[in-house]
Amino acid sequence: MEKRHLAILGSTGSIGTQALEVVDANPDSFEIEVLTAQNNADLLIEQAAKFRPNVVVISNEKLYDKVFAALDPLDIKVYTGEKSLVSVVQMESVNMVLTALVGYAGLIPTVAAIKAGKHIALANKETLVVAGELVTELAQKHKVDILPVDSEHSAIFQCLVGEFHNPIEKIILTASGGPFRGKDREFLKTVTKAQALKHPNWSMGAKITIDSASLMNKGLEVIEAKWLFGLTPEQIEVVVHPQSIIHSMVQFEDGSMKAQMGLPDMRVPIQFAIGYPNRLKSNFPRMDFTQYPSLTFEKPDYQTFRNLSFAFEALKVGGNMACIVNAANEIAVAAFLRDEIGFLEMSDLIEDSMQEVSFVRTPTLEDYIETDKETRKIALEFV
Numbered sequence: 001m002e003k004r005h006l007a008i009l010g011s012t013g014s015i016g017t018q019a020l021e022v023v024d025a026n027p028d029s030f031e032i033e034v035l036t037a038q039n040n041a042d043l044l045i046e047q048a049a050k051f052r053p054n055v056v057v058i059s060n061e062k063l064y065d066k067v068f069a070a071l072d073p074l075d076i077k078v079y080t081g082e083k084s085l086v087s088v089v090q091m092e093s094v095n096m097v098l099t100a101l102v103g104y105a106g107l108i109p110t111v112a113a114i115k116a117g118k119h120i121a122l123a124n125k126e127t128l129v130v131a132g133e134l135v136t137e138l139a140q141k142h143k144v145d146i147l148p149v150d151s152e153h154s155a156i157f158q159c160l161v162g163e164f165h166n167p168i169e170k171i172i173l174t175a176s177g178g179p180f181r182g183k184d185r186e187f188l189k190t191v192t193k194a195q196a197l198k199h200p201n202w203s204m205g206a207k208i209t210i211d212s213a214s215l216m217n218k219g220l221e222v223i224e225a226k227w228l229f230g231l232t233p234e235q236i237e238v239v240v241h242p243q244s245i246i247h248s249m250v251q252f253e254d255g256s257m258k259a260q261m262g263l264p265d266m267r268v269p270i271q272f273a274i275g276y277p278n279r280l281k282s283n284f285p286r287m288d289f290t291q292y293p294s295l296t297f298e299k300p301d302y303q304t305f306r307n308l309s310f311a312f313e314a315l316k317v318g319g320n321m322a323c324i325v326n327a328a329n330e331i332a333v334a335a336f337l338r339d340e341i342g343f344l345e346m347s348d349l350i351e352d353s354m355q356e357v358s359f360v361r362t363p364t365l366e367d368y369i370e371t372d373k374e375t376r377k378i379a380l381e382f383v
């Protein structure tokens, strides 16, 4: 395998730190060229001192002086400011970009990376939710791979290796169901952010943890899957599987199904994406079937967890609707984390935004940027 020269956007987060564990264990396969973070200057400095990138970006400008003082003596360049993510992904020395930052902020740097011909290891699912059609077309045009990091999409991708010429009949995306599986709306009215932040199977950043509790995460993943694998909404089924052992499945036209399974450990899909097409040796814990005597499956509760229905609706409507859902959800999650709205009100806010924001049938990149802005403004009025 050609050595991967990585830019990791969001290196101090849950995915970013686990990616650096993978890199640390495989020094012959990976080189770190760029690390970026929003606020966690201390960890960014520590990571840079260890992995010796060419450049780091600290997005919060107030922290620039601190990071510069620590890294300039090590001959590591330090950038800040809005344009810096866009410029670092285009660096000559980078050949793959791992997008491990949160939310809409991933879109513009990802587009820049694709245009510069860099392969993408995509954790930032919001990029495909906001502008999936545009981003996947751009990737085809520039002949770059978009390799999924999200565990479900990695599972599907792993099932498809060797099958790319065979049509998919449907995919089955598994969902853990989150901390509120089986609960009703009465219960959800009063749940706190502390309860919502306790995910049963995965330890992740705050935004995706809330999205998992509301099933918005599965909704975003339905949209992500459509664009990654070229599916219609009817070809995507969601099944709740509380043990998170089967990470997703593909059903082919002969009726045969493939599943990818293992312990819930994000390092596996991260490593598969940045090491593709190779399976690098790892010492991650192995699964023992006798510890999981029953794997169970149930239908998602679309009436209680309305966000999942909104995602399917956005797919059917098309245009900029998924961009609207994403921006409204980002505002909703942030407001819930500030204790300004209740858990169920997050869905109300998304629904209202879907009705209020201007619909665009065939959006350009500028339209998506505008839609994101307009939605945030309107959604904030509902808070």
Ligand code: NAD
Pocket: 009, 010, 011, 012, 013, 014, 015, 016, 036, 037, 038, 039, 040, 059, 099, 100, 101, 102, 103, 105, 123, 124, 125, 126, 149, 150, 151, 202, 203, 204, 205, 206, 207, 208, 266
């Ligand atoms: P996190 O909150 O733990 O980390 C986010 C990282 O991005 C941090 O380094 C932060 O400094 C940086 N960042 C945040 N906002 C930024 C902004 N506006 N501009 C620049 N940098 C910014 O998040 P995470 O859980 O690692 O998730 C990252 C992405 O991966 C998300 O899109 C998430 O949906 C996806 N994902 C995560 C997991 C998981 O297990 N954590 C699994 C599947 C997919």
Ligand code: MG
Pocket: 150, 151, 152, 221
């Ligand atoms: Mg996932």
